[in-house]
Amino acid sequence: MTSAMLVSILMTLIAASTPLLLAALGELVAEKSGVLNLGVEGMMLCGAVAGFAVAFSTGSTGIGLVAAAFAGVAASMIFAVLALSLMANQVATGLALTIFGIGASSLIGAGFVGRTITRLQPVFPAALSEHPILRVIFGHDIVVYLSLALVAGVSWFLRRTRPGLILRAVGENDASAHAIGYPVVAIRYAAVAFGGALAGLGGAYFSLALTPMWADRLTAGRGWIALALVVFSAWKPGRLLLGAYLFGAVMTLELQLKAAGVTWLAPEVLAMAPYLATIAVLTMMSLGRRIGRLDAPACLGKPFSAS
């Protein structure tokens, strides 16, 4: 393998991993506060379509990204009102959010099918971003660097800051946190909104960077893989980074084999790979749980009411 090939593979890998990393990191924060939001796929689709529509109309992918984050937050708030204020079943509400996202993105996106935009550009000057080797480090767009900074930021926030400690306390024991006087529901609203913003950004990465063209159901189940990644990470941001890049590698392999014209493996079998890998990873995690401890927040998915 030549170094040019290796560089190209790494570039694809990083790009493919970024939306997963963003969506999963947002969900990790929500779950740390005790909320299981299964609507990641729906929020990603809302972000993807909003990002594309705004970027197409304004000609600015930057404004598109901001719009995508807002769309993700807006979608997550539907979930929050139902699951947190009205104490609806979180599993069912998350599913509803995904069905909603599929419908809404398809309806709004109908007018954009086949339209293209200029994709997100690298941040660094061409001397660095187009350098044959150094572009592995300097050749990415803003979202890639943002996602890495967010991993570090979230990790620091959860482990080293007081608000981070409170957020974890709410997820571990909502009744006690409430008794001490922390606003459990408000904190969970904030965590869900953060998850929505990141899922929206992750979704927009599909429509603004990976395939700068609108197509129905662009995210193809990646939101669900992001949910599995949170389990894989054992709710630790550092391991989430590893997991997201591992999955990026699986998807890159799929693309590479397709590009290399591998014929003995049907393209449909390759397309199954990420989903089969997810099941395999979840199974391995459970096998590992017998040895180590899986640190799921104790109140994950349970409704909370103050009275």
Add this chain to the structure above:
Amino acid sequence: MLEWRRRREPSMLMLLASPLIAIGLTMLIGMIVFTAMGYDGFHAVESIFLTPFLEPQRWGDIGVKGAPLVMIALGLAIGFRANVWNIGAEGQYVMGAIAGTGVALLTYDMSGWWILPAMMLAGILGGMAWAAIPAFLRVKLQVSEILTSLMLTYVAVQFLYFLVRGPWKDPGGFNFPQTRMFTADQTLPTVLEGTLVHLGIPAALVLAVIAWLLMEKTTAGYAIKVVGLAPAAARHGGFSAARTTWATMLASGALAGLAGLFEAAGPFGQLTPQFPVGYGFTAIIVAFLGRLNPLGIVFGGIVLAGTYVGGEIAQSTVRLPQAATGLFQATLLFMLLATDVLVRWRIGFKRRAA
């Protein structure tokens, strides 16, 4: 000031009324949203929620769309009752159709009354096999059935694509990715002359009654409810959570598989890449609209089937895009979950302290 007060007992009135309130709110929100988007919102809602039920010639279509929804939702509801979240029914539906089609392709040159029952059996087994994987992983390794059953849906759909583009492609099909058309012995008989109403529709109704009797009148049904409501008490009472998971997953896989076979041997008459139509997901809404009660699910299936038929009407009457149907269905589920709060809580005025 408004405040919520927890009811001592869940309200029976609200248990029955909340689905109707949810439907009403969905119609209202739909009217507002689609008017805001520049469509004729009033007529859109009328086309989707009323026209299908007011025009008798559409009732057959409602039955055809409703039967698979009811069958799949029956299985899901039994699982949901026991806190078993099979959300991969779409995959089990596809695998049921694939298994049944396998029998159809094997028996292509044969004839006989036994072929269709053999296809049904294969459909049931195909769906069960696909549901057995998440059941096994959940029971033996505590892997969340939510994620595994869903992942397997994507795998099943890709498998379908592989078959219809590859080994199962109709040799006389002008290179279209589809299987042969089924023969007369492999197709569901219609029960009403001159309509599309096939055997699957009475079958869905009979299955609903059986499921109702099972849930309400047998110890097994009682055990499922107890496992869902109070896992600790269930363990104490000797009801096994593992056995409940197996039973509910296999039952819902069987029903989804049979629904898939009915769809393949009924309205489709072959397998094509268009076969996965999302019934497995819509059935989740049907299950909730029916309050996880088998007889309620028949009502839920009729309403959701109506929105499909009505969605097509709204496409021609007010040029509403097809995706709007999905949006209405999601809104309905949101409203159902929102109004559910009325069953357990009472809204009242808070007295100000003097």
